[in-house]
Amino acid sequence: MTKPAPLFNRLALIGVGLIGSSIARAARAQGAVREIAASARSAATRRRVAELGLVDQVLESNAAAVAGADLIIVCAPVGVCGEIAKEIAPHLKSGAVVSDVGSVKGAIVRDMGPELPANVHFVPAHPVAGTEHSGPDAGFAELFVGRWCILTPPAGADPAAVERLAAFWRALGANVESMPAVHHDLVLAITSHLPHLIAYTIVGTADELGEVTRSEVLKFSAGGFRDFTRIAASDPTMWRDVFLANKDAVLEMLGTFNEDLAQLTRAIRRGDGDALFDHFTRTRAIRRGIVDIGQDSPAPDFGRPHPDLPAEPLPRPYATADDK
Amino acid sequence: MTKPAPLFNRLALIGVGLIGSSIARAARAQGAVREIAASARSAATRRRVAELGLVDQVLESNAAAVAGADLIIVCAPVGVCGEIAKEIAPHLKSGAVVSDVGSVKGAIVRDMGPELPANVHFVPAHPVAGTEHSGPDAGFAELFVGRWCILTPPAGADPAAVERLAAFWRALGANVESMPAVHHDLVLAITSHLPHLIAYTIVGTADELGEVTRSEVLKFSAGGFRDFTRIAASDPTMWRDVFLANKDAVLEMLGTFNEDLAQLTRAIRRGDGDALFDHFTRTRAIRRGIVDIGQDSPAPDFGRPHPDLPAEPLPRPYATADDK
Numbered sequence: 075m076t077k078p079a080p081l082f083n084r085l086a087l088i089g090v091g092l093i094g095s096s097i098a099r100a101a102r103a104q105g106a107v108r109e110i111a112a113s114a115r116s117a118a119t120r121r122r123v124a125e126l127g128l129v130d131q132v133l134e135s136n137a138a139a140v141a142g143a144d145l146i147i148v149c150a151p152v153g154v155c156g157e158i159a160k161e162i163a164p165h166l167k168s169g170a171v172v173s174d175v176g177s178v179k180g181a182i183v184r185d186m187g188p189e190l191p192a193n194v195h196f197v198p199a200h201p202v203a204g205t206e207h208s209g210p211d212a213g214f215a216e217l218f219v220g221r222w223c224i225l226t227p228p229a230g231a232d233p234a235a236v237e238r239l240a241a242f243w244r245a246l247g248a249n250v251e252s253m254p255a256v257h258h259d260l261v262l263a264i265t266s267h268l269p270h271l272i273a274y275t276i277v278g279t280a281d282e283l284g285e286v287t288r289s290e291v292l293k294f295s296a297g298g299f300r301d302f303t304r305i306a307a308s309d310p311t312m313w314r315d316v317f318l319a320n321k322d323a324v325l326e327m328l329g330t331f332n333e334d335l336a337q338l339t340r341a342i343r344r345g346d347g348d349a350l351f352d353h354f355t356r357t358r359a360i361r362r363g364i365v366d367i368g369q370d371s372p373a374p375d376f377g378r379p380h381p382d383l384p385a386e387p388l389p390r391p392y393a394t395a396d397d398k
Numbered sequence: 399m400t401k402p403a404p405l406f407n408r409l410a411l412i413g414v415g416l417i418g419s420s421i422a423r424a425a426r427a428q429g430a431v432r433e434i435a436a437s438a439r440s441a442a443t444r445r446r447v448a449e450l451g452l453v454d455q456v457l458e459s460n461a462a463a464v465a466g467a468d469l470i471i472v473c474a475p476v477g478v479c480g481e482i483a484k485e486i487a488p489h490l491k492s493g494a495v496v497s498d499v500g501s502v503k504g505a506i507v508r509d510m511g512p513e514l515p516a517n518v519h520f521v522p523a524h525p526v527a528g529t530e531h532s533g534p535d536a537g538f539a540e541l542f543v544g545r546w547c548i549l550t551p552p553a554g555a556d557p558a559a560v561e562r563l564a565a566f567w568r569a570l571g572a573n574v575e576s577m578p579a580v581h582h583d584l585v586l587a588i589t590s591h592l593p594h595l596i597a598y599t600i601v602g603t604a605d606e607l608g609e610v611t612r613s614e615v616l617k618f619s620a621g622g623f624r625d626f627t628r629i630a631a632s633d634p635t636m637w638r639d640v641f642l643a644n645k646d647a648v649l650e651m652l653g654t655f656n657e658d659l660a661q662l663t664r665a666i667r668r669g670d671g672d673a674l675f676d677h678f679t680r681t682r683a684i685r686r687g688i689v690d691i692g693q694d695s696p697a698p699d700f701g702r703p704h705p706d707l708p709a710e711p712l713p714r715p716y717a718t719a720d721d722k
Contacts, residue, residue: 362631383543
């Protein structure tokens, strides 16, 4: 079966970390673009991207990367996207689609929008996918398969440009949905930003206790704690910017969370077992909903590998049943 | 290679859910005991355990199950262990080891200890392992491999009996450590109970928002939320009992957590990016520590499966690079 024509001639990636390098791998694997140029701020990243052979051209200058590109995706922390937009603006090809992958969209619209010329199509995007690892080595082509990519086209955006970007993300395996930036920021505040804040908090709490040592926390983490550490291992720069950029929505969700936590705390203090049981039964159903729609693995433990039982019976230098 | 002699002649399991059935499977696979009797409260569980052929005898009566057993492991929610101890006490064989698998140990010592006769060895235990699934079908023989089992022998416990129970757990693949019950309850409050409480809270919060629909929460859960739902899907009865039984330690840890959350909230409100960055960098290191000691999978995303890219190129019923 022949591959269909590429959706874009030249893709420019500004930043080649986990997300940028996954886009490069997936876009190539699917023939979604003819060529890929990429720029990265750090020399180490540029060297590594070149070694891995992820793109056709690795450049130091963002301006050079976007020259002639008809799709530009800024894959950088939210806090520097406005600055990057300003830097690339004079070098953009007329009619190009300019997008990003930021986890906050209101701030992107506010910071990037005004910097871009009127003759390009600005369509912010957020692929809701990632892992706890960072950098060009961490990416993989399947990262977006079955995940959602949310587009937040500003009012008056060209429907054809929006559809071309949507088609690009679908080619990478993603499901695509559009919504206003402000709604995106509320949805992600509860499904992503607040969970990260809570995870970052509890992992920090566990690390500072006087009564329980760090070694004990690590050893006995399989009781639940380790599930929090995965998301508390996400990229610190990216997450600093997310919380600064989506402050209002995060603080709002945090307020609701605090009320709910106070209520469960009260149930514990009063020994109200029925209230606890009802709450825990309800949350179990939500897990089932996520697994049912394919947004998480149905395998127990996220499908974590469980090593085999010891093959050689252990020495038993003590009384056994036969000694009795 | 011949298997060494069994460690115990007859194992009695009171309760055959996720943990009890995993013990049965692992003990058989490792030849750790000669025979296994099990009792379960519900007829459906007894029927299923018999169908699965997990044990030699499935009994309705706990008293009958413990008759002649030299190792008894109560695998029931913490809240009913005292009652079970009282029920089985008159039927225990002299010299038997009586243990449990409860996630709280102070309450177990308090509730079970006084009920048991002086001629048995009471050694409470807690295998720090589990999944989000419940019931006899959910168990598997490898559940305890590489995980920790904590013993909390009361003062004056017979060292030989403690060592035989430790050997049993090592035969199932676990690492064994002993500590006082009160310290266990503090350690588990931070590594397990508080994480569960927080997960139960945030999953509940997300389910009750007016501005964001449940369908949106489920769809976009890959941004972090889904990691919380796994542990918020744990058995409601077991967890109700844990919070009631370990109230003081949980409330103490919760107090520290709330202070830390207030501090991070303040950093967000004030736009203190440096404080956020420093905190997030520290928590990343803790994740690394857990992976380094083998208590979690080093694979990204807990090793969650990522489906392949779409094999057939998607139809592209829109302008492509070739049309321009």
